[in-house]
Amino acid sequence: MANIDIQIVSTKKDLMNFIKMPWRIYKNDPHWVPPLIIDRKDLLNKKKNPFFKHSEMEMFLAYKNNEIVGRIAAITNDNYNKFQNDNSGFFGFYESTNDREVSKALFDSTENWLRDKGKDVMIGPFNPSTNDEAGLLIDGFNSPPYIMMCHNPEYYVKQCEEQGMEKVRDLYAWYLDIRGLEIHKKLRAIAERTSKKLDLTIRNINLKKLKSEVDLVIQIYNDAWSKNWGFVPLTEEEIKHLADNLKLIADEEFILIAEKDGRPIGFSMTLLNINEILKKIPNGKLLPTGIFKILTGMKKIRNVRVVTLGVIHEYQHLGLGPIFYIETIERAQKRGLDGGEMSWVLEDNEPMNKAIELLGSVKHKTYRVYQKKL
Numbered sequence: 373m374a375n376i377d378i379q380i381v382s383t384k385k386d387l388m389n390f391i392k393m394p395w396r397i398y399k400n401d402p403h404w405v406p407p408l409i410i411d412r413k414d415l416l417n418k419k420k421n422p423f424f425k426h427s428e429m430e431m432f433l434a435y436k437n438n439e440i441v442g443r444i445a446a447i448t449n450d451n452y453n454k455f456q457n458d459n460s461g462f463f464g465f466y467e468s469t470n471d472r473e474v475s476k477a478l479f480d481s482t483e484n485w486l487r488d489k490g491k492d493v494m495i496g497p498f499n500p501s502t503n504d505e506a507g508l509l510i511d512g513f514n515s516p517p518y519i520m521m522c523h524n525p526e527y528y529v530k531q532c533e534e535q536g537m538e539k540v541r542d543l544y545a546w547y548l549d550i551r552g553l554e555i556h557k558k559l560r561a562i563a564e565r566t567s568k569k570l571d572l573t574i575r576n577i578n579l580k581k582l583k584s585e586v587d588l589v590i591q592i593y594n595d596a597w598s599k600n601w602g603f604v605p606l607t608e609e610e611i612k613h614l615a616d617n618l619k620l621i622a623d624e625e626f627i628l629i630a631e632k633d634g635r636p637i638g639f640s641m642t643l644l645n646i647n648e649i650l651k652k653i654p655n656g657k658l659l660p661t662g663i664f665k666i667l668t669g670m671k672k673i674r675n676v677r678v679v680t681l682g683v684i685h686e687y688q689h690l691g692l693g694p695i696f697y698i699e700t701i702e703r704a705q706k707r708g709l710d711g712g713e714m715s716w717v718l719e720d721n722e723p724m725n726k727a728i729e730l731l732g733s734v735k736h737k738t739y740r741v742y743q744k745k746l
Contacts, residue, residue, distance in 0.1 A: 451604050
């Protein structure tokens with residue numbers, strides 16, 4: 373057996389090695405989208421990312437013959453376990469060469485760390501939680517991921533299953549080509565009837581009043597998703613941190629709030645697929661040319677991603693989803709866009725999946741969340 377050396381990330385140099393490790397894995401993958409290094413540093417900054425006020429994470433690097441051949445993070449999330457009345461640990465940021473010994477060493481280190489923390493089960497991948505990048509791509513390897521979605525080699529599936537992991541849930545990504553699309557009559561009729569019955573108002577978010585608008589979004593988000601599998605509420609600090617990170621690429625026209633009698637009851641956030649630009653920044657650096665490519669490329673983006681869509685529990689039985697989808701589609705068509713991805717949607721969320729399929733969408737990627745008892 374080859375000597376695999378697992379080291380804990382403890383220095384700034386280690387952290388940069390952890391961040392840059394994927395470049396080795398994906399150097400010949402035409403569909404990989406390099407992350408911006410500055411974004412990864414922000415995400416993994418334990419002093420500045422508010423996620424780490426309630427969670428712990430240990431990052432590991434795998435070395436073989438003095439070369440970095442893999443990475444993984446072991447994660448505890450106190451807010452998740454309190455909300456779900458659970459005792460789970462998590463893994464994320466997994467990357468490995470196609471080497472079973474490397475994979476085993478990485479997962480063994482993560483499992484041992486989580487056992488030492490007294491956890492009963494390991495779930496993942498989450499980077500670092502269900503509110504971030506989630507799941508392992510198990511089909512749909514032949515196209516690039518959309519903004520804030522994962523991509524990985526096909527052999528990762530085998531590596532996870534060799535380690536004794538079992539499926540927990542599949543997450544679906546749907547694609548809809550809106551060029552020349554006409555909304556299904558049945559779906560439009562349902563949306564119009566519901567909107568009229570509730571006397572709904574759909575408005576854009578006001579980015580000039582971001583603080584007060586974020587407060588409204590927090591209320592909707594933490595109510596609307598509270599009964600979903602894997603949900604963990606975002607703290608006020610977390611959602612404001614996220615808003616600060618997204619405001620540079622957010623488009624008011626695609627972030628919608630539904631109000632009844634002036635009361636916010638639903639919310640959807642659709643983002644321009646900035647991955648179409650990031651793919652052209654192979655080194656992940658904003659300077660010297662990356663920032664120019666982003667600034668000049670925003671107007672050339674052809675697709676969007678519906679990142680999140682939710683309605684507070686009181687109104688969920690009325691099926692407001694189609695109202696948001698139709699509104700977003702029509703706005704995107706006016707922009708002359710090609711289409712977009714709706715992701716991710718739980719495999720057992722039948723009402724949402726049926727509505728999306730009725731629009732004419734095609735399920736083009738599936739992400740799997742695994743678990744293993746410790």
